Amino acid sequence: MLNKIKSSKGIVTAVWVLGLMVIWEICAFIVGATQRTPINVLPHLYQIFGSFFDPKPITGSGDTIATLVFSSAAETLSRALIGFVIGMLLGYALALFMNLSHIVEKIAFPYLMIIQMIPILGMAPIVLSITGDISSARIVIAAILTFYPVSTNTLAGFKSVGRERHELMKSYGANKFQLYIKMLIPSAMSYFFTGLKISAPMAITASILVDTLQGGNGLGCMLSQSLKGSMTRFVFWDIVIFSAVIGVLSFYLMGVIERAISPSKRKAKKLNNGKD
Amino acid sequence: MKSKAIRNVLTTVGLPVLFGVIIFTLWQTKVLHALFGTDEIILPLPTRIGSIISDNFTSMLPQITSTLIVALGGLVLGSILGYFIGVAGAVFKKWGMAGLTIVPASNAIPLVALAPVINNWTRNLSGVVDIRSTVAKIITVTIFCTASMSVNAYRGLTEVKPFSEDLFASYGSSKLRMFFKLRLPNSLPYVFTALRVSVPSCVIGAVVSEYFAEQVIGVGRQIRENIVKGQFPTAWAYIAIACAMGILMYVILLIVESIVLKNRRAR
Amino acid sequence: MSEKVNVPEISVKNVSMVFSDSKGNPVQALKDVSIDIQKGEFISLLGPSGCGKSTLLRIVSDLLTPTSGEVTVCGKTPKETRLEQKFGIVFQNPVLLDWRTVRKNIRLPLEMMKVPKEEQASRIEQVLELVGLKEFGNSYPGQLSGGMQQRVGIARALAIQPDILLMDEPFSALDEFTREKLNDDVLHIWRKTNKTVLFVTHNISESVYMSDRICVLSPHPGRLSAIVDVNLPRPRTPEMRGTPEFAALVEKVRNSFEGI
Numbered sequence: 001m002l003n004k005i006k007s008s009k010g011i012v013t014a015v016w017v018l019g020l021m022v023i024w025e026i027c028a029f030i031v032g033a034t035q036r037t038p039i040n041v042l043p044h045l046y047q048i049f050g051s052f053f054d055p056k057p058i059t060g061s062g063d064t065i066a067t068l069v070f071s072s073a074a075e076t077l078s079r080a081l082i083g084f085v086i087g088m089l090l091g092y093a094l095a096l097f098m099n100l101s102h103i104v105e106k107i108a109f110p111y112l113m114i115i116q117m118i119p120i121l122g123m124a125p126i127v128l129s130i131t132g133d134i135s136s137a138r139i140v141i142a143a144i145l146t147f148y149p150v151s152t153n154t155l156a157g158f159k160s161v162g163r164e165r166h167e168l169m170k171s172y173g174a175n176k177f178q179l180y181i182k183m184l185i186p187s188a189m190s191y192f193f194t195g196l197k198i199s200a201p202m203a204i205t206a207s208i209l210v211d212t213l214q215g216g217n218g219l220g221c222m223l224s225q226s227l228k229g230s231m232t233r234f235v236f237w238d239i240v241i242f243s244a245v246i247g248v249l250s251f252y253l254m255g256v257i258e259r260a261i262s263p264s265k266r267k268a269k270k271l272n273n274g275k276d
Numbered sequence: 277m278k279s280k281a282i283r284n285v286l287t288t289v290g291l292p293v294l295f296g297v298i299i300f301t302l303w304q305t306k307v308l309h310a311l312f313g314t315d316e317i318i319l320p321l322p323t324r325i326g327s328i329i330s331d332n333f334t335s336m337l338p339q340i341t342s343t344l345i346v347a348l349g350g351l352v353l354g355s356i357l358g359y360f361i362g363v364a365g366a367v368f369k370k371w372g373m374a375g376l377t378i379v380p381a382s383n384a385i386p387l388v389a390l391a392p393v394i395n396n397w398t399r400n401l402s403g404v405v406d407i408r409s410t411v412a413k414i415i416t417v418t419i420f421c422t423a424s425m426s427v428n429a430y431r432g433l434t435e436v437k438p439f440s441e442d443l444f445a446s447y448g449s450s451k452l453r454m455f456f457k458l459r460l461p462n463s464l465p466y467v468f469t470a471l472r473v474s475v476p477s478c479v480i481g482a483v484v485s486e487y488f489a490e491q492v493i494g495v496g497r498q499i500r501e502n503i504v505k506g507q508f509p510t511a512w513a514y515i516a517i518a519c520a521m522g523i524l525m526y527v528i529l530l531i532v533e534s535i536v537l538k539n540r541r542a543r
Numbered sequence: 544m545s546e547k548v549n550v551p552e553i554s555v556k557n558v559s560m561v562f563s564d565s566k567g568n569p570v571q572a573l574k575d576v577s578i579d580i581q582k583g584e585f586i587s588l589l590g591p592s593g594c595g596k597s598t599l600l601r602i603v604s605d606l607l608t609p610t611s612g613e614v615t616v617c618g619k620t621p622k623e624t625r626l627e628q629k630f631g632i633v634f635q636n637p638v639l640l641d642w643r644t645v646r647k648n649i650r651l652p653l654e655m656m657k658v659p660k661e662e663q664a665s666r667i668e669q670v671l672e673l674v675g676l677k678e679f680g681n682s683y684p685g686q687l688s689g690g691m692q693q694r695v696g697i698a699r700a701l702a703i704q705p706d707i708l709l710m711d712e713p714f715s716a717l718d719e720f721t722r723e724k725l726n727d728d729v730l731h732i733w734r735k736t737n738k739t740v741l742f743v744t745h746n747i748s749e750s751v752y753m754s755d756r757i758c759v760l761s762p763h764p765g766r767l768s769a770i771v772d773v774n775l776p777r778p779r780t781p782e783m784r785g786t787p788e789f790a791a792l793v794e795k796v797r798n799s800f801e802g803i
Contacts, residue, residue: 012370012371012373015371016371035400040396041393041396041397041399042393042397102287103287103291106287106288106291106292107291107292107294107295108292109292110292111292111295111296114523116476116526117475117476117519117522117523117525117526118476118518118519118522118523119476119479119480119483119496119518119519119522120480121480121483121484122479122480122483122484122495122496122499122515122518123499123515125499125500125503125511126318126499126503126508126511126512126515128503129318129503129508130312130314130318130319162636162638164634164635164636164638165638167601167606167632167634168632168634168638170605170606170625171604171606171625171630171632172628172651172652172655172656172703173625173626173628173655174655178655182640182651182654182655183640186640186642187640189642209484212487213500227392236392240393262642281567
């Protein structure tokens, strides 16, 4: 029964994606009939996909769109990943310190709230001029954006551990280290991953935005060059689709990693499937 | 007991303020500059930023209003659109749920990519640059604010207390009545949950959409323009204003929320 | 009544507990409670919510410190006894770690007590056998029913081979059928292991069925209003629940509450 619901949910999702594609195509058809340069407004999906796999080189160095997108993606996404990891580690460490010490918690908590309210992405240009280097700027912005969700969610995870669980550990005479290793850290794991799921796409978006502020080799740089007309407009559309796909994949990747490291989730799921 | 409560308030307010004062002092005495390896030109002193804002506030006002219109316009439109998507999802439950699992994915689409395309969409809307550019920016912010509202509205409309649907059915009430008497009120706290996400992001959306807009106006555009021109203190002044806008709107939201949901909180 | 000559296993003398509520006003949770519990006894703490029965259990096990009064366990302070890991506690919720299998959940306290690996394994098998969950050792808690989860909680408490078993409303979330089955199981385990049991409940017939003595606690403030001896023969059997003697005891306990 459950299996059936699951697979039908997959079908429903597929229908939704197809539906969105159909709407896109209808709009593209209307745009194509009414606009002078439809490629600037909304090209057909098949044109976009076709251009991506077009073997014709578009730059002097012989890059096709696909190789260009992949090489700039490597440039941007590797920095996004570094920033993501740094932000994750710092965020986790802060959550840990806040839970360990009331003083740290009281100092940091209001500032953590304020970080959430200020437009970090708006500060990208100034970060770029402080670091003076686009790669470091990407890393810094991605790290700041990752930091906040990881920190608040992990802290919420630590706080969610109920009184009885603390009492259980106390009744065994557990020390702080044992309490964290055996109880708090595993309990907070799903909260930690909630934070990662929020921040992974954000880190990618942020790195691309930083790219657009300055020339270079990143995804965002290609995006703005294509908009300015120095290479075909399809580069722009391909990057839009590509970054959307990568963003969504990064979200799901976090879920995959979570399931891989927590066998209880995997097994419970398997049993449910088998039972019904 | 009373003295304990007083000490609690003192540490909760006092410690963060103390920390802020320390950072401010380090910044003002240029220790921060040494730490980051930067200078007073790129990272001006707080007093300098403050004096720029107070001296030029009247000339900054049109920029602020422009950004505020875009941010609030997008927030309102996005929230309404998002709520209606949530309602649609709740009405067509099976199809809605799967649809709304796709919605968070739209957050993963870089806003930067949207902004220039939307400029193209609005090109034929009006001959006046100001109008079509403002519309383009508002559309960008709208898209930014839709996702969180639609997901939360859907949850608020469907996650009602166990058996309350059965209770309404036992009264023989129609679906429409159940919607207005049960689902709609139930979704209110969820609406505020969504706004807590979308209020900060509408400011971010407005600032970033200005980077790509045709019209050269707004707090975000000023940050960028002034950096390009090398006028870092002015850029910082606009950054401070953007932060203040975000914080102010969030505080207003919290106040409204505490009034509207006053009697909902469990004692 | 036959006097027992040995020192009580648990001695509670004039214990009072005052909490402060969210506004800082004092709330008296326990007032002047004294109980002596002998080794091997099965004692119930019975009362409605707010009578301080769980608070008393937490004071005995050093999870809370009383405002005034004295508690000794095995002639020592509760803290010393806790650090010697003489308490096995079963909570209202089974408090199982959902990322560990049943076996690994039971192993948790043994890891912290630094019990040798081979002994861990043999103890785990032994307690799994005792609670009748042999085949479920490798299941995850999420795969078990509520009653089975609570059995794991009991097995985990027994695995540390405690002198004293403290049970805080362990079956209040279970249905009547499961509860009565587990009542018999706990009595069976108690007979086999001969532990001192402190059993917190708000179910009158459950306390009569299980206990040697029932401490009846009344609320506002939490106080001991009566100690009722249960002179039903052991072993208790389900048939006893229908006897006039049983009904009379239930009635007697019900009448001993004050001010509810």
